[in-house]
Amino acid sequence: MGNSHEEIDIIRRTLRYCEAGTTHMESGLLRNPVSHYANAQRLAQEQAILFREFPIVVGHVSQLASAGDFFTHDETGVPMLVTRTRQGAVKAFMNVCRHRGARIVTEAGGNATTFSCPYHAWTYDLEGRLRGLRQPAGFADLDKSEYGLVELPAFERYGLIWVRPSVSEAPISIDAWLAPMAEQLASVDMASLVVHKAWSVELNMGWRIALEGFQESYHFCSAHKQTACSAYLDNQSVFVDHYPHFRHAVPLAQTVELQQQPEADWDYRANYMDQNYLFPCNFVQVMTDHVFIHSVIPTGPGKSVFKCIMLVPDDVDLSAEQRAKKTRYWEANYNVVCTVFGEDFAIGEGIQQGLSTGVNEHFVIGQFEAGIQLAEKAIGDALDERLVCPQTLTVIE
Secondary structure, three states, rough: OOOOOHHHHHHHHHHHHHHHOOOOOOOOOOOEEEEHHHOOOHHHHHHHHHHOOOOOOEHHHHHOOOEEEEEOOOHHHHEEEEEEEEOOEEEEEEEOOOOOOOOOOOEEEEEEEEOOOOOOOEEEEEOEEEEOOOOHHOOOOOOOHHHOOEEEEEEEOOEEEEEEOOOOOOOOOHHHHHHHHHHHHHHHOOOOOOEEEEEEEEEOOOOHHHOOOOOOOOOOHHHHOOOOOOHOOOOOEEEEEEEOOEEEEEEEHHHHHHHOOOOHHHHHHEEEEEEEEEEEOOEEEOOOOOOEEEEEEEEEEEEEEEEEEEEEEEEOOOOOOHHHHHHHHHHHHHHHHHHHHHHHHHHHHHHHHHHOOOOOEEEEEEOOHHHHHHHHHHHHHHOOOOEEEEOOOEEEE
């Protein structure tokens, strides 16, 4: 697939920045109150709104390749069971038995024809319907059709699995919600990729601190002097606002060489890392030949979890020797990114330790730290009910 008009514009802007010695700038500074990072009441509001009312990425389609494949997801505080039905649809349910509330599926993932509660063996099919219960004579008046698993809105789009972690009375239009990023998400073709590795890191920092590490590149050549710095142009990211999401295009150091090439020969993906923010808590980080899906989720005051899925091209058509070589290559990439993330996480946990000192009343967000500014606006709009996600994306003026 060739470059989009947006990508051509990003390259042009990068080359202008390089020539002028400048970078992307928002209109002014943002002074973000420290209470946005440290206030327990605000955190509870964020969890109740951002992590209940909006769809989030919970997995990749290759994790549900066949009927009966399933995985569980618990980090939002809502125990979720996500599966593929015999008809091929993706379904998500509360992982809670309708009898006495036990957790039905305890495994992280697998394949099943039915789900049976370990407490009293109430059994549900892949559609969430209650199919059987032990010694049914004791429940003679029970209408099984009323005691199926509680379903959550679930969607399969752009190779990713999305779930809204609360019951929705009104149908959600996931296509309207993702429309601002549709062209970019479609161009990555994530459905053709497979999971190389999926992992989670428990963090001793608030989720907003972790989130913001992916929303600017100002820190690259200070926090990552020996790792990421040399690979990219220093603090010359381009941001494209696709409210409430945004595209964060980070040019590789070699991008300056495109100045000597005709536009027809430009290859965007070979010269950029995209850290695309999908409101409220996901990133699709597009590298030159693979993709990372990040989720940053609060688990309590000063605590969060970072979940990552590394997606790579399918090696089904490669020889055993070629597959082994590719595996070594992907492992090397995985190790590098873990090192870089570790550098970010160490700094973030230090920030968390300093929040209670009272040294800062607010954090100063620079004009080129554009992603933080854009995300802060969208998060504030959602908390103030100006941004909602029912049937269509609606902003209340």
